Amino acid sequence: MFDKDAFLKLCAKLSENTLMETLEIEFIDAGEDFLTAKMPVNPRVHQPMGLLHGGASVALAESVGSAASIMFINPEVTEVRGIEISANHLKSKxxxxxxATAKVIHKGKSIHLWEIRIVDEQGALISLCKLTNMVLPRRR
Structure with missing residues (x-):
């Protein structure tokens, strides 16, 4: 049985002292095949034209997609590495x-494929991303 609250607490713990904390990414919802996080859009994540930086959107997408893969592994013996990410930025903010909501497309033993949709407060699609994660033996 999936324990949403415990998983969200784990995601918050793993984010401490990382880029996720720097970007103020907060994991807010989870289910058996998805994970959602939010990120404020302010000058800390702007590009010079005063818009959400595409790199910040990609960092959000990879953060939520990589964390989502953790729900499918045993972190005592395996770990996740993002090996490819693509992003289409469709609207500015x-x-x-x-x-950002990551939904699993493929859940294999060694490869996880995620679609990550980044939307604004009204649900308008800002970026559409795809992330491939590899599951590896945990390095001690």
Whole structure:
């Protein structure tokens, strides 16, 4: 049985002192095949034109997709590495909040494929990303 609260707490713990904390990414919802996080859009994540930086969107997408893979592994013996990410930035954003939801497309023993949709507060699609994660033996 999937324990949503415990998984969200694990994601928060793993984010401490990382890029996720720097970007103020917060994991807010999870289910058996998805994970959602939010990130504020402010000058910390802007590009010079005052818009959400595509790199910040990709960092959000990879953060949520990589964390989502953790729900399918035993972190005592395996770990996850992102091996490819692609992003289509479809709409700009100057301020507010964006929400990224990773939904599993493929869950294999060694490869996980995720679709990550980044939307604004009204549900408008900001970026559409695809992330491939590899599952590896844990390195001690």
């Amino acid at each position: 100057r301020e507010g909040t964006v929400y």
